Amino acid sequence: MNxxxxxxxxPFLTGARxxxxxxSENTTWLLRCPAGGFAxxxxxxxxxxxxxxxxxxxxxxxAAAAIGAAIPExxxxxxxxxxxxxxxxxxxxxxLIEGIEASHEDMVRIAPQLGEVTATLHACVQExxxxxxxxxxxxxxWDLSAFEGSTPRWGAWxxxxxxxxxxxxxxxxxxxxxxxxxxxxxxxxxxSFGLIHADLRAANLLLVDSNLVGIIDFDDCGLGWFVYxxxxxxxxxxxxxxxxALIEGWMTGYKRILDLDMTMLKLVPSLVIxxxxxxxxxxxxxxxxxxxxxxxxxxxYDTERLASRYLEAPEDIEYMLS
Numbered sequence: 001m002n003x004x005x006x007x008x009x010x011p012f013l014t015g016a017r018x019x020x021x022x023x024s025e026n027t028t029w030l031l032r033c034p035a036g037g038f039a040x041x042x043x044x045x046x047x048x049x050x051x052x053x054x055x056x057x058x059x060x061x062x063a064a065a066a067i068g069a070a071i072p073e074x075x076x077x078x079x080x081x082x083x084x085x086x087x088x089x090x091x092x093x094x095x096l097i098e099g100i101e102a103s104h105e106d107m108v109r110i111a112p113q114l115g116e117v118t119a120t121l122h123a124c125v126q127e128x129x130x131x132x133x134x135x136x137x138x139x140x141x142w143d144l145s146a147f148e149g150s151t152p153r154w155g156a157w158x159x160x161x162x163x164x165x166x167x168x169x170x171x172x173x174x175x176x177x178x179x180x181x182x183x184x185x186x187x188x189x190x191x192s193f194g195l196i197h198a199d200l201r202a203a204n205l206l207l208v209d210s211n212l213v214g215i216i217d218f219d220d221c222g223l224g225w226f227v228y229x230x231x232x233x234x235x236x237x238x239x240x241x242x243x244x245a246l247i248e249g250w251m252t253g254y255k256r257i258l259d260l261d262m263t264m265l266k267l268v269p270s271l272v273i274x275x276x277x278x279x280x281x282x283x284x285x286x287x288x289x290x291x292x293x294x295x296x297x298x299x300x301y302d303t304e305r306l307a308s309r310y311l312e313a314p315e316d317i318e319y320m321l322s
Contacts (some may be wrong), residue, residue, distance in 0.1 A: 099206030117254025
């Protein structure tokens with residue numbers, strides 16, 4: 001971190017101390033100084049470019065204007081740019097939202113509130129941000145393209161399965177083919193498909209007194225099916241007993257704002273498999289990443305159980321998660 005260059009860009013950071021460093025796709029320093037609390041992010045080289053970062057920040061402004069939960073504010077540099085191209089990387093400075101990171105146990109309780117907040121954001125997208133206004137290649141699209149090409153989004157999911165576990169590979173391969181067929185035929189009209197957060201897991205939700213007060217980390221935002229935002233709330237814990245209650249609570253809150261088309265509801269099991277396979281790839285490509293409460297040793301077994309139930313009833317989320 002080139003601290004002198006950062007202080008020239010944001011002079012009010014003078015005297016700041018690092019409270020915590022978080023590393024995932026990017027590196028984020030949580031800072032405290034007389035001017036307040038801040039989150040300084042350095043984007044990982046090759047993961048995002050300036051154009052995609054600007055699109056991310058634009059979506060954050062849209063979200064901040066639309067929903068009741070707090071969204072981090074972006075602080076411009078002394079040269080009046082939201083992005084700093086420093087000698088050692090690309091930086092953005094955000095406000096630090098006060099709150100406690102949600103636990104998986106919190107998720108069922110806040111699911112209706114999360115569903116309502118998510119629907120409010122989706123309603124804003126549907127009303128004010130048509131797909132034609134979004135530069136097609138400025139952000140990712142969360143569809144089958146995440147698995148395709150020579151460099152899948154988080155790597156090939158097959159690499160996350162032991163080579164000698166032929167039964168698991170066969171099971172997940174069959175689930176992938178079924179998912180591929182269903183998502184390939186799914187509607188992309190503006191009532192079903194649009195700009196989404198795409199990572200509403202517990203780690204990105206902040207609570208005060210058990211209430212959802214903030215949503216952070218829009219780094220994965222892009223185009224996708226709106227119900228995918230519900231599925232991401234289950235991330236890493238899809239096989240837990242309370243996951244069905246979480247999905248049902250999310251839908252209850254969502255329906256207070258927007259209707260949920262039955263066709264889209266039937267797509268949820270396919271999106272659970274989609275997310276689970278993405279996470280299988282992510283865990284392999286991030287071997288040192290820590291996810292609270294996650295057992296890597298049972299992740300494959302749980303994924304197989306979900307895939308087997310999906311193949312038996314690919315439109316029945318209750319059966320799949322029960």
